[in-house]
Amino acid sequence: MPKKVTITDIANLVGVSKATISYYLNGNTHKMSLETREKIRQTIEATGYQPNKIARSLVTKDTKTIGVVIADITNPFISSVIKGITDTCTSKGYTVTFTNSDNQEEIEQENIARLKQQNVSGIIIDTVDANSPNISQLAFDKTVMVDRQAKKLRLDTVVSNNRESTVNFLRxxxxxxxxxxxxxxxxxxxxxxxxxxxxxxMEEVTEDSSHLLILEEPGVEKRIYDLIQKAKDKIAFFTMNGPTLLAFMKIVNKTSFRYPEDFGLGSYEDLAWMDVLNPNVSCIRQDSYQIGVLAARHLLAKLKKEKSSSSPKLLVVPSESVIRNSF
Structure with a gap:
């Protein structure tokens, strides 16, 4: 087995001290000549030297690890967010550790505590409840929230333009x-x-609560049937997200009613199977991958002190209407 290259080997090959190599690896190169920096870079590249991340983290207090707290790993929206986070962090030399809270605040609190014990560099959280006291235990300068936002913003938060995109689609x-x-x-x-x-x-259609259908309420199935059957004008349903659309379709598929002949249909969120349905379903497409990318970029910039602010920011990723054949 070939001998593993050490920091001492690199220092001897370049002709500088181990401290100089350490400064280079940790980004402290402002007092270093361009010639020395280039020689170190070429030597590291030629030898294939890999810094010891554990030892390095003891010096820099940076484990180069981002902890991600997910409310519900089965939510199809979150998979693209996770990919955006992972791709961005990996490209910047960070590893990512994921935890799943299973939509339970107690588990979320345990996950946060566990990540802190692991001394992660920062945390991205898709929280169970954005207004929970759990959020107060997270450091403002080392945390970014995604998807859900608190009534009173306490952390930098990356979201879709939920209200505006809904208005545009309903128009x-x-x-x-x-x-x-x-x-x-x-x-x-x-x-x-x-x-x-x-x-x-409510802004675009009506504030009349009779136009709100909560799927878990008693009698909602019969109400949906009656609305379609007795409609005098063209009737349509807008479902809050993909899982809601699926639940709604299970209800109407028990009947002979079909869209768009008997009712119009649209949904927030664009899942692959919605384009496969016949007719395929019009929707609002979130850029969930970009939400993950932006959250990771923003957090890494904060960790490097490139972003400094004492007040939380709301970062909005626009969604787009995708009009197909369902209305």
């Missing part, structure tokens, strides 16, 4: 001649994404 439904539109959701209160999308609905 397309209205242009297509739908006079009677209903908002379909699971319980809304306390979940910012649902609240913001419903605000967009």
């Amino acid at each position: 397309e439904m209205k242009k297509a001649g739908y006079q009677e539109i209903y908002f379909v959701s699971f319980p809304i209160e306390g979940i910012s994404t649902r609240e913001m999308r419903y605000q967009g609905f």
Whole structure:
């Protein structure tokens, strides 16, 4: 087995001290000549030297690890967010550690504590409850939140333009001649994404609560059937996200009603199977990958002190309407 190249070997080959090599590896090169920096770079490249991350972290207090706290790993939206985070962190020399809270605040709190014990450099959190006291234990300068936002912003947060994109999509439904539109959701209160999308609905369609259909409420299936059967104008349903659309389709598929013949249909979130359905479903497409990229970039910039602010920022990634054949 070939001998592993050490920092001492690099120092001897370049003709400088180990301290100089250490300064180079840790980015402290401002007092170093361009010639010395280039010679170190070439020697490291030629020898294939790999710094000892554990030893390096003891010196720099930076483990080069980002902890990610996910509310529900089964949520299809989050997979692209995770990829965006991973791709960005890996390209900058950071590893990523993921935890799943299974939509339970107690588990989320344990996950945060575990990541802190591992001395991660920073945390990106897709939280169960953005307004939870759990959030107060997170360091402002080492944390970024994604997807859900608190009523009073405490952390830098990356979100979709939920309200605005819902308004724009519903205008397309209205242009297509739908006079009677209903908002379909699971319980809304306390979940910012649902609240913001419903605000967009109320702004563009109506504040009449009879146009809100909560799928877990008793009698909602019969109500949906009756609305379609008795509609005098063109009727449409807007579902809050992909899982809501799936649950709604299970209800209407028990009947002979079909879209777009009997009702119009649209949804927030664009999942692969929505384009495969016949007819395929019009939707609002979130750039979930870019949400992950932006969250990671912003956090890494904060860790490098490239971003400094004492007040939390809301970073918005625009969504787009994708009009297909469902209305």
